[in-house]
Amino acid sequence: MYGLVNQGVRDMVIEAGGESLWQTVRKAAGVELEEFSSMTPYDDSLTMALVDAASRVLETPANDLLRGFGRHWIEFTHKTGYGPLMAVSGESVREFLSNLDQMHARIKISMPDLDPPGFDCEARDDGVIEVAYYSSRAGLVPMVVGLLEGLAERFGETITVEHTVAKQNLDEPDLLEVTVLEGR
Numbered sequence: 067m068y069g070l071v072n073q074g075v076r077d078m079v080i081e082a083g084g085e086s087l088w089q090t091v092r093k094a095a096g097v098e099l100e101e102f103s104s105m106t107p108y109d110d111s112l113t114m115a116l117v118d119a120a121s122r123v124l125e126t127p128a129n130d131l132l133r134g135f136g137r138h139w140i141e142f143t144h145k146t147g148y149g150p151l152m153a154v155s156g157e158s159v160r161e162f163l164s165n166l167d168q169m170h171a172r173i174k175i176s177m178p179d180l181d182p183p184g185f186d187c188e189a190r191d192d193g194v195i196e197v198a199y200y201s202s203r204a205g206l207v208p209m210v211v212g213l214l215e216g217l218a219e220r221f222g223e224t225i226t227v228e229h230t231v232a233k234q235n236l237d238e239p240d241l242l243e244v245t246v247l248e249g250r
Contacts, residue, residue: 068177068180072108079124132212140216158221193246196243198239199239215227224248
């Protein structure tokens with residue numbers, strides 16, 4: 067993953083407990099780097115070590131931490147320069163989801179080693195948005211749920227997200243159902 071993700075984890079931990087907590091998490095993860103370059107790719111294992119260490123240090127289940135990180139990511143990327151790109155990607159959860167793959171394609175221009183997830187979204191007649199989430203990485207569905215919740219908050223919407231089908235292998239998608247309860 068790119069250093070921007072690691073910077074986001076760092077930012078979330080510092081927000082939760084300051085620089086000293088970040089140093090504790092970093093050391094518990096066995097990460098010697100003090101800073102991460104946002105445009106540099108790092109091995110996924112480094113990011114997952116940070117998440118695992120933060121989970122232990124904060125005494126928070128990893129899935130809860132990833133969900134919280136997904137919510138945090140929305141604001142973090144907005145304040146670190148990606149706000150305009152996010153703004154042109156939609157003004158509602160439904161609109162944003164329909165443009166997510168195109169947004170990732172634009173980001174890939176400046177981050178050529180990016181391995182973004184893929185999203186196929188279909189709005190049903192009952193108002194539910196079916197989301198097929200494809201990723202070469204396992205275990206990140208809680209982060210996606212948090213991302214969706216963070217987007218809804220950003221757009222002034224209230225949603226529910228249900229993980230309806232867990233993929234059995236990396237070639238298959240996880241399936242989620244997003245219901246917009248209030249908002250656009």
